[in-house]
Every structure is written in structure tokens, then in C-alpha cells.
Amino acid sequence: TKHPHTENGRIYKITYQGTPRVPAFDITKMSSPQLVDLQLHKNDWWVRRARLTLQQRGPDPATHAALLKLLNDNPDLPRRLRALWALHVTSGAPKELLLNLLNDPSEYLRAWAIQLLTEDRHLPADVLTRFAQRAAIDPSPMVRLYLASALTRIPAAQRWGVLQNLVAHGEDITDQNLPL
Numbered sequence: 001t002k003h004p005h006t007e008n009g010r011i012y013k014i015t016y017q018g019t020p021r022v023p024a025f026d027i028t029k030m031s032s033p034q035l036v037d038l039q040l041h042k043n044d045w046w047v048r049r050a051r052l053t054l055q056q057r058g059p060d061p062a063t064h065a066a067l068l069k070l071l072n073d074n075p076d077l078p079r080r081l082r083a084l085w086a087l088h089v090t091s092g093a094p095k096e097l098l099l100n101l102l103n104d105p106s107e108y109l110r111a112w113a114i115q116l117l118t119e120d121r122h123l124p125a126d127v128l129t130r131f132a133q134r135a136a137i138d139p140s141p142m143v144r145l146y147l148a149s150a151l152t153r154i155p156a157a158q159r160w161g162v163l164q165n166l167v168a169h170g171e172d173i174t175d176q177n178l179p180l
Helices: 032-040 044-057 061-073 077-089 095-101 107-117 125-137 141-153 160-166 170-174
Strands: 002-004 011-014
Touching (some): 032 044, 032 061, 032 077, 044 077, 061 077, 077 107, 095 107, 095 125, 107 125, 125 141, 141 160
Antiparallel strands (some): 002 011
16 A cells, blocks of 8 residues: 655555554553563664663662573573663662673673773772773783773873783784774
């Protein structure tokens, strides 16, 4: 069926005849546990909408517990990242959780922990110490790149420990991003 615009003749919608209409769906009417379950959906649109709705609802201990279980127990890395992001936007990712993620086997979770820890420009000394340790020992160039990027959000006087350990990685000299 064609529905032309009556003033200019443009067609805005083409459908097959007999195609059933999909009813309008309001994700905000779903419960918080259902929204947490949507973090596992294969379509990222549903994941983002559910995360936004959880963010708008604010902190909720039950939601945090479910997301934390997903973060800790799910073997799929994208779903673990989705849980971390949902925890963060709902104020459910405390500093201690993010510091623990600096030791996660996944370089992506370690990198995102760095990213989320540096959203607050006033980092405590223990976080900077952990960053310096991570800069010295982390085998992942991506994690070192996130550390280098994080330094721009840290006061200049506090950067030296991390910088000193980052420049000690001679293997990064051939990397197309890190030397810059």
C-alpha cells in the first residue's frame, strides 16, 4: 500500500498488503528486572533503551544486584560490558568495583574501568597508584592507551607515576596510536 503525501507526492511508507501492524510498545512500562534482562537482548537498540530507562529510574539496590550478577557471571564479554555500563549510569558501580575490574582477564573491562574511574577528575591517591601499577604490568596496548588518555583528565602534578611506567613499554613505539 502506498501513502503519498498529498501536497508533493512523496511516498513515506510502503507495506505489503495483509501485513499485520505491530502494536506500539512502551519500554518505560516494563519492570526493572525485565529491563535488566534486556541487557542480554541481541538487538542493541533494546539494550540502549532499557539502559536509558534504568538510568531515568535512578539507583535501585535490586537492579544493581541483578546487574552485578550479570557482570560477574555472564561468560559473554559484550553482555558483561552492557551490565557495567548499566551499573554505571544507575550509580551502581562504586570505586571498589571498578578497581577490582582493573584485574579482570578481559582487556576491554580493564579499559572501561579506567574510563569510568576517571570521570571524576579528583582521583584519590589509591586510584592513581593502581593506574601506575597497571601501566607497568598490563600486557594490553589498549589498556595502556586508555591509561594515556585518562591522563588528560588527571591534574598534571599527579600524572608522573603513570607516565613513567607507560613510556617504559618499548614495544609501543611501533604502535600507530600510542606514540602520539
